[in-house]
Amino acid sequence: MKKVQLMLACACTLVLGGCFTWHETAPVQTQMSKAPEGREITIALSGFAATLVDYIPVYGHQTYYVEGGPVWGRHGRRGWYPGHYETATTETLIPKFEKTEVFRTRARNLFEDSGFLLRAAPTDYNVDVVFEGPFVTDDEQSLEWVWMLCSVLSAEYSVQTWTAKLRIYDNKTGRVAFTRDYTQKYDNVVWSPLFFIGRAGYTRNTYSYMQSWCLTALTDRAVADATAFLASVK
Numbered sequence: 001m002k003k004v005q006l007m008l009a010c011a012c013t014l015v016l017g018g019c020f021t022w023h024e025t026a027p028v029q030t031q032m033s034k035a036p037e038g039r040e041i042t043i044a045l046s047g048f049a050a051t052l053v054d055y056i057p058v059y060g061h062q063t064y065y066v067e068g069g070p071v072w073g074r075h076g077r078r079g080w081y082p083g084h085y086e087t088a089t090t091e092t093l094i095p096k097f098e099k100t101e102v103f104r105t106r107a108r109n110l111f112e113d114s115g116f117l118l119r120a121a122p123t124d125y126n127v128d129v130v131f132e133g134p135f136v137t138d139d140e141q142s143l144e145w146v147w148m149l150c151s152v153l154s155a156e157y158s159v160q161t162w163t164a165k166l167r168i169y170d171n172k173t174g175r176v177a178f179t180r181d182y183t184q185k186y187d188n189v190v191w192s193p194l195f196f197i198g199r200a201g202y203t204r205n206t207y208s209y210m211q212s213w214c215l216t217a218l219t220d221r222a223v224a225d226a227t228a229f230l231a232s233v234k
Helices: 002-017 102-113 138-150 195-201 207-232
Strands: 020-024 043-047 050-066 069-073 076-081 084-100 125-135 155-170 176-191
Touching: 043 102, 050 207, 102 125, 102 207, 125 207, 138 155, 155 207, 176 207
Parallel strands: 043 125
Antiparallel strands: 020 176, 050 084, 069 076, 125 155, 155 176
């Protein structure tokens, strides 16, 4: 009986300490166009550059003074406790910035899987993509506070928006042959009965996860349009 009660208690603790997704932006669906049979279209890539941000916790100790005060009992003041020093553990999050080629590598693989040549010279076209962001509007920031306060600190709304500019250059003429602008938003709402405990192991509302989600979607959308254009060029 005690073993069953212990298992139930552990299960309840896991449920209460978990973090659950109420809402999340649906995955972006794209389709790549194949290179025309019998034609060798050579391309080069530029851009697709991003800097990922990760936060490293640094722990330390801080000593502070606790003021003394009276000790009260059922029949009034019973004494006085003296002031003393206490030491608490502190946590500081240090941002770490790291440049990554992951999105350019993803674009290269998508182009090559579609039959375009990226390791031949000279190249017919240059595909350039520039990311910008993140962007969060005043209304979105207000909505973050509304979710937090109305849920009594049990839910959190997180959002990021990134943009990308696609340009395809004709290397024979140097002219821009194709251009398109993109906007990609990602948001989610997470909830936990024990929010600060459950949130500790949750990653989908972190800065780096939302950034990677948006830039991956923008890469796929840009490459899908680029392959469609290149496949249609006569």
